[in-house]
Amino acid sequence: MDFIGAYSAGNLLFLLKGLMTTLFVAFIAIVFSFIFGSILGILRYAKIPVLSKVVAVCVETIRNLPLLLIIFFTFFALPEVGIKMSVMMAAVTALIIFESAMLSEIVRSGLNSIEKGQIEAARSSGLTYIQTMQHIILPQALRRMVPPIVSQFISLLKDTSLAVVISLPELLHNAQIVNGKNVNYVIPTFLLIAFIYFLVNYSLSLLARRLETKERSNRKSTGKTLPIQQQAGSEPM
Structure with missing residues (x-):
């Protein structure tokens, strides 16, 4: 094992570029998958x-497919029908498709966790369905969804490493190139990228736990739901 050679300035800079690509791809995928999800x-x-029902069929189909298959499909299959994408675009697209399906289930479950009585009370007080969703259901559901959403984003960050199969220049891909220079770099390099993944993901895990604890304490301290007009922040129309 050659830790000194593996951790040379050039190799560390090259790995850092891979990490930046990983974080960039993850960020873009997180933003768009949250919107679509x-x-x-x-x-x-x-x-x-x-x-x-059509949406449910599509979501359940995607959720039960391996992400690796979706990556292969976007990069190798879509060009056969005239849709050509760069390596990065194919990776981002695959991640967005897969994560949107996963997040949609989290959103649906979060909305279902809100008591039906609140919807009935809001509608009977004169609020429309859209106003009820906007002012009462979504704000409460989003607070409950934050911890599982953060956990899903952690999985997404780790899943970016699967794009190594289509040669996306992310952290794992660059680590393999460094390893190719010298067989003695293998263990030091993999130890380093393992530490990097752990550091980033564990930080996000701590954030998810803190948010979950805060949400639980908020539920206990609130005890009961605010009046409809107070939640909506406006008089019913």
């Missing part, structure tokens, strides 16, 4: 005839 989750929760 929220939309899909709300559509399933709303139980719109036909549309909700």
Whole structure:
């Protein structure tokens, strides 16, 4: 094992570039998967005839497919039908598709966790369905969804390493290139990237636990739900 050679300035800079790519891809995927996942989750929760069932079939299909298969599909299969993407775009697209399906279930479950009586009380007080969702259901559901959403984002960050199969220049890919220079670099390099993944993901895990603890304490301290008008922040129309 050659720790000194493996941790040379050039190798560390090269690994840092891989980490930046990993974080960039994860960030883009997180933003768009949260947007699309929220939309899909709300559509399933709303139980719109036909549309909700179609969304449910698509979501369940994607959730039960391995992410690696989706990555292969976006990079190798889509060009066969005229949709060509760069390595980074293919990786981001695959992650967004997969994570959107996973997050939609978290959103749907979060919405279902809100007591139905609040919806009935809001509607009977004169609020429309959209106003009820916007002012009463979504704010409460989002607070409950934060811990599992953060946990899913941790999984997404780790899943970026699967894009090594299509040569995305992320952390693991760059580590393999460093290892190719000298067989004595293998253990030091993998120990370093393992520490990096642990440091980033453990920090996010601590954040998720803190948010979950805060949410539980808020539920206990609140005891009961605020009046409809106070939650909505406006008089019913």
